[in-house]
Amino acid sequence: MSQNIEKIAVLTSGGDAPGMNAAIRAVVRACSYHNITCIGVYKGYEGLIHNNLEELNARSVRNVINKGGTFLKSARSKDFRTEEGRKKAYDNLIANSIDALIVIGGDGSFTGALKLSQEFNFPVIGIPGTIDNDINGTDFTIGYDTALNTVVEAIDKIRDTASSHNRLFLIEVMGRDAGDIALNAGIGAGAEEILIPEENLGVDRLIESLRKSKESGKTSSIIVVAEGDTSGKNIFELGEYVEEKLEDDYEVRVSVLGHIQRGGSPSCYDRVLASKLGVGAVEALLEGKRDVMIGIVHKQVTVVALTEALQKRVHKHDQLIKVADITSV
Incomplete structure (x- = not known):
């Protein structure tokens, strides 16, 4: 395992999805398990720009696994779409001695994470959280x-x-x-x-x-x-x-x-999926991985490059469309 990851930040971005809290909880507790400091970023990339950070521990995430939404909040950030805004976010990461960033969200959130990594050589990991299930490289997204x-x-x-x-x-x-x-x-x-x-x-x-x-x-x-x-x-x-x-x-x-x-309390499936992906994200960083998304394929936690996750997903619905046609007569 890599020994240079001592502090990890986590944020949620884009549209909220049931199970995001469960994913945050898993990240925080995986950090605690591996003796890593975890920093919660409030209000997504906007919070990162404005240094809205707070240290989280295992007790900080008690009683959140069953709650919908995201207690870290989410916000669209026009400033983060600019290089100047991303520079402010990066400076705050460095000023707080943060070694890596975990982003829970959809394709827009992953695009921002990848830009941050490419421009400032900063390690990022994506966890797919969106009800649309439209992210490439994973069978299911959190909230779907x-x-x-x-x-x-x-x-x-x-x-x-x-x-x-x-x-x-x-x-x-x-x-x-x-x-x-x-x-x-x-x-x-x-x-x-x-x-x-x-x-x-x-x-x-x-x-x-x-x-x-x-x-x-x-x-x-x-x-x-x-x-x-x-x-x-x-x-x-x-x-x-x-x-x-x-x-x-x-x-x-x-x-x-x-x-x-x-909205609403996440299903058991989403709670378990979020827990798997949250733990997977922390352990991927400890294994030296970066600029990847943690997904689920054939019930197995997998790692896929963010560039691949951002490619347009090819939807194969032929079988389901046939089922729909037959059962609707």
Whole structure:
């Protein structure tokens, strides 16, 4: 093991995700286990620029594993996007005798971490925390499983109303560039149609499918729409178009789930995943690794270069799309 890591800083950045607190906890306690000082950075990169740091120990993270959000807070930082802002952040790291930085977040957070490393030769490690599950090099990101369960529970409740009033509900879920939430939650909740960014199936196909559903005896329907769907219409325009085309068949309603998908107590899976990745990040630094992301592939903790993690993820949804088509007849 490398002996030059004596103090590690950890921060959360970008959109919050259930399980971030569990990841922070794992980093802090892994540091304590290995006799390393751990420094918590409040408000992400913005806090690093303004030297908003505090030493954390094993007791500092008690009773946080079950809490959503991030107790270190998160913030977008315009200043960190500039070289001058990153220089201030680096100077504070050096002034506080910090040897490495662990960043919990998504692709934007990793981009900032990589720039910091490249410009100032400072060791960084990324832990993927985002509900979208859109990071390359890991099967799952922290927060994704909890978000799925939140969406399925919400759709189940909406279906009760849809069935009671013979309504067609279009439900928008998060996923600007990735349809993982929409596709998996849609199948899990028994949606009749699922629209995702990776597959532009067209509104005409959607209308034809809904007509067939009506003819087969369905009196209500659920359509799950990822926010990044490429049909060319936003969810409200799509709702109006569907109602216009099917005015005699369905009463159409639109529901945008929004930020409820980010909140709530993390699932057991996300707590365990976050714990694995947090410990993995600290031990990767002790092994001399840097500028990498700690991920999970086939249930095994893995290490992948941040440059690879930032590459556009290739989504292979063919099997799930087939399952969705078959089970929605």
